Amino acid sequence: MSVMHKGLAALGLVMLATPALAADDPLTAPVAAKYAGAFGEPAPPRLLYGNTWALGSPTLSVTVVDSGEGLVLIDAGLAQWAPVLEAHLAQIGHSIREVKLIVSTEPHYDHASGIAALARDSGARVVASEAGAQVLRAGHSGRSDPQFTELFAYPPVPVVEVVRDGETLRVGSLELTAHATPGHTPGSMSWSWKSCAHTGGCQAFVATASLSALTDEVYRYSDPANAQALAAFRGSFTRLRALPCERVIASHPQHAQAAGATGAAVEAPCRALADHFEGELAKVLAREAAG
Ligand SMILES: [Zn+2]
Known part of the structure; x- marks a missing residue:
């Protein structure tokens, strides 16, 4: 073996020790630009309130909640984001190994393609709705x-646990409750928790x-074959309006902006979001009926 080959072997060992940084890591292979382009890059971590941080980009949310006894991640963003998100966690004083739970809002590539890498690197449990878990395990809808x-x-995410509507998961003293909000996908799930600050009390997120x-x-919400899915979609709006909700984090932040649901001054952000998107659904149904 030449000196050069010994050098390459040593480099190989270094790369094995830091899998998330390896250029050939299959779990962080980039989502094709045609699909990923709209979502930009993760912005530096922003403290939203209390124990709750935003790690995503202006068009794609990744949220971390610090229970004090482990971290919870809500969504993971794009597969190629995983090493950046881990570096950003380090910037706010946390290791990826502190993530104990990763929950999914929907199994589309923009929110979920990074889950496999972050689950591997953290060893965290991954939890989703039953329909969401099926897609995560397959890697496609x-x-x-x-x-x-x-x-x-x-x-694909090898191991995904299933949670039902209304179930509460615990990490330390943090309680995270699942709320089925199907429609955009059959398995869409929203999540609520209380975030408390040393001064200023708690907020319902x-x-x-x-x-x-x-x-x-191909798909039409008005197709009689999709009647159940449409009824479930309508139920999602009803369910969201009923939630205790002082702060909303939309999985695409611009959706909350479009609905007027951002900022501390908004009184009922979940209601605003539900009203806006129920209106959008009505427009889609009207277009389907027209043509
Ligand atoms: Zn989607």
């Missing part, structure tokens, strides 16, 4: 997804799954 033909397949009525060229 089926025809029940309104956007089926326009989605990007991503690294809700991280909402996407509520947009987007479809590919």
